Structure formats: C-alpha cells, structure tokens
Amino acid sequence: xxxxxxALPVSGKIGLSLVVFWVVLAIIGPFITPYSAxxxxxxxxxxxxxxxxxxxxxYLGRDVLSRLxxxxxxxxxxxxxxxxxxxxxxxxxxLFAAVSHRRTDETISRFMDALISIPSKIFALVMIAAFGxxxxxxxxxxxxxxxxxxxxxxxxxxxxxxxMDFVTVARTRGESRVYLAVKEILPNIVHxxxxxxxxxxxxxxxxxxxxxxxxxxxxxxxxDLGSLVRENISGLAEGAPAVIVPAIAIxxxxxxxxxxxxxxxxxxxxxxxxx
Numbered sequence: 001x002x003x004x005x006x007a008l009p010v011s012g013k014i015g016l017s018l019v020v021f022w023v024v025l026a027i028i029g030p031f032i033t034p035y036s037a038x039x040x041x042x043x044x045x046x047x048x049x050x051x052x053x054x055x056x057x058x059y060l061g062r063d064v065l066s067r068l069x070x071x072x073x074x075x076x077x078x079x080x081x082x083x084x085x086x087x088x089x090x091x092x093x094x095l096f097a098a099v100s101h102r103r104t105d106e107t108i109s110r111f112m113d114a115l116i117s118i119p120s121k122i123f124a125l126v127m128i129a130a131f132g133x134x135x136x137x138x139x140x141x142x143x144x145x146x147x148x149x150x151x152x153x154x155x156x157x158x159x160x161x162x163x164m165d166f167v168t169v170a171r172t173r174g175e176s177r178v179y180l181a182v183k184e185i186l187p188n189i190v191h192x193x194x195x196x197x198x199x200x201x202x203x204x205x206x207x208x209x210x211x212x213x214x215x216x217x218x219x220x221x222x223x224d225l226g227s228l229v230r231e232n233i234s235g236l237a238e239g240a241p242a243v244i245v246p247a248i249a250i251x252x253x254x255x256x257x258x259x260x261x262x263x264x265x266x267x268x269x270x271x272x273x274x275x
Contacts, residue, residue: 012263018256026076029069037070038062038221046232046240056241058232064242067228068249074224075253078135079204082142086204087197089143090150091189098158098185099177109155116148120207128216138217142204153196157189164188191264198261202254209250225250 008016034054035041042061047053055064097108120142127141161167167184175183211217212226223231228246236243 009263011259015256015259015261015263018252019260022072022076022253022256025069026073029072033063033066033069035063035066037067037223039066046235046238046242049241055245058228058242059234064228064245067223068225068246071218071223071225071228071246072249074135074218074222075205075208075226075250078139078208078218078224079142079201082139082204083146083197083200085139085143086145086147086200087150087193090147090152091154091186091193094151094154094158095181095186097155098162099181112148112151112155115144116152120145120203121210124207124211125216128211133211133216133219135218138208138211142207145207146200146203150193150196150200154189154193157192158185161185161188195261195264198257202257205250205254 040061041063042057045057045059045061047057049056053063058064093108097105123145124141131137162185170180170184208217209226212224213230217226218224225246229243232242
C-alpha cells in the first residue's frame with residue numbers, strides 16, 4: 001500500500017489529499033460548524049470574509065462556513081453511494097449476462113442500450129416530477145442513470161476476459177458459471193471498474209449540483225453545495241463569497257477525483273483464478 005502511494009505522481013498525491021480532505025470534512029463537518037446551518041447570525045447579507053464570519057454570510061445573513069460544512073456531506077455521500085450502487089449493480093448484471101445463454105445476454109444488453117440512450121438530466125427531471133425530490137429519490141435516480149454505462153464498460157471487459165485461454169481451460173474442467181464469473185472474470189475487471197467508479201462519482205456530483213441549482217436537488221432546510229450556489233446567485237454581481245466559495249468547492253472535488261483517477265496505474269494484466 002505504501003509503495004503504491006509513493007508511486008503516485010505529484011498530481012495523484014494532490015488529488016488523493018483533496019479527496020481525503022473532503023471525505024473527512026463531510027464526516028466531521030456537521031459537528032464543527034461555528035453556528036447552526038439555519039441560524040441567522042448577521043443583519044448584513046452577503047458580507048465578505050471577516051474574522052467573525054470566515055467565509056462571509058449568505059442572502060439571509062447565515063454563516064456560509066457553517067452551511068458549507070453542513071452541506072458537504074450531501075455532495076460527497078450521495079454521489080459516493082450512487083456511484084457505488086451503479087457500478088456494483090452494473091458489474092453484477094454484466095457477470096450474469098456474460099455466463100448466461102446468448103438469448104439472455106442479448107436481452108439484457110438491448111435493455112441497457114435503451115436505458116443508456118435516455119439523457120440523465122431528462123430522466124432525473126421526469127422522475128422528480130413524478131415522485132418528488134428527497135435523498136432516497138435522488139440516490140435512486142442517479143444510480144439508475146449511470147448504471148447502464150457501468151454495465152457497458154464491464155460488458156466489454158468481461159467479453160475480452162471470457163475469451164482468454166485460462167477461462168477456456170476452466171470451462172473445459174467443467175467449472176460452474178458462478179465460478180467462472182466470480183473467480184475468473186471478476187478479478188480481472190476490478191481495476192478498470194474502480195476507475196469507472198471514480199468517473200461515475202464525478203458525473204453524479206455534477207448532476208446533483210445541476211439539479212440543486214434548478215431547485216430540484218436536496219431540499220430546504222438542508223442544502224448541498226449546488227443549493228448554496230443557487231440560493232446565493234444574486235450575490236454574484238458583487239462577488240460575494242457565498243456564491244463563489246461553494247462553486248470552488250464543487251470544482252475542487254471533481255478535479256481532485258479526476259487527478260486521482262488519471263494517476264492510477266492499474267496494470268492491464270490478466271491472471272487466472274486459483275481454486
């Protein structure tokens with residue numbers, strides 16, 4: 001583990017540091033807020049940086065730092081759960097399709113092609129219009145939106161691995177389909193799927209931020225970083241920190257994950273599973 005960390009380039013170490021920073025902040029943020037996230041602490045709105053309000057105040061006079069610390073958990077953990085659910089579900093369905101009969105494989109693949117053809121934002125808008133906006137609904141929508149993409153990537157990888165000699169030998173030995181999927185195929189597609197997980201995380205962050213900017217994401221009194229940008233957009237003309245700081249925070253999260261993904265040097269070697 002230590003050797004892998006030391007092998008990361010400078011950009012990868014920067015990305016990893018920022019990712020760890022935001023994850024830790026999302027965990028402890030609600031417990032270290034200077035004020036309550038919904039408390040009106042100042043008469044002047046859109047105050048700038050000061051010793052009392054480190055990141056200024058928002059359009060209602062609330063402390064921006066407190067709201068940022070409280071809202072970071074939604075921007076981190078909802079995409080984390082959604083990306084994990086999308087990648088895990090897509091990979092599981094792919095493994096099932098890869099070892100199933102051709103007709104089953106074709107049916108699943110065509111269904112996924114139909115899902116992937118639906119734009120994620122339009123799908124999210126339709127689902128929110130039908131079921132409303134809440135954290136479980138947002139989690140479900142984002143997971144369904146990006147699961148077909150994970151399936152297609154895992155499918156292309158699994159097809160290549162399934163044609164390898166060691167998989168053919170395992171079939172000749174009479175190994176079960178479950179064994180082929182879990183012992184032979186899955187270990188050889190894990191590294192690319194981990195990289196795909198990082199990309200899905202970034203996509204979900206941007207989608208949730210877009211929905212929150214439209215007022216369809218996390219609902220008041222709770223707020224994620226996208227909601228902080230939307231509700232303070234009127235302060236953009238005067239350069240208020242209340243709108244600039246959350247936007248920078250979203251940018252640092254996405255850039256950090258991209259830097260980390262780009263620096264990962266997962267070997268593309270294939271290895272046979274052992275009994």
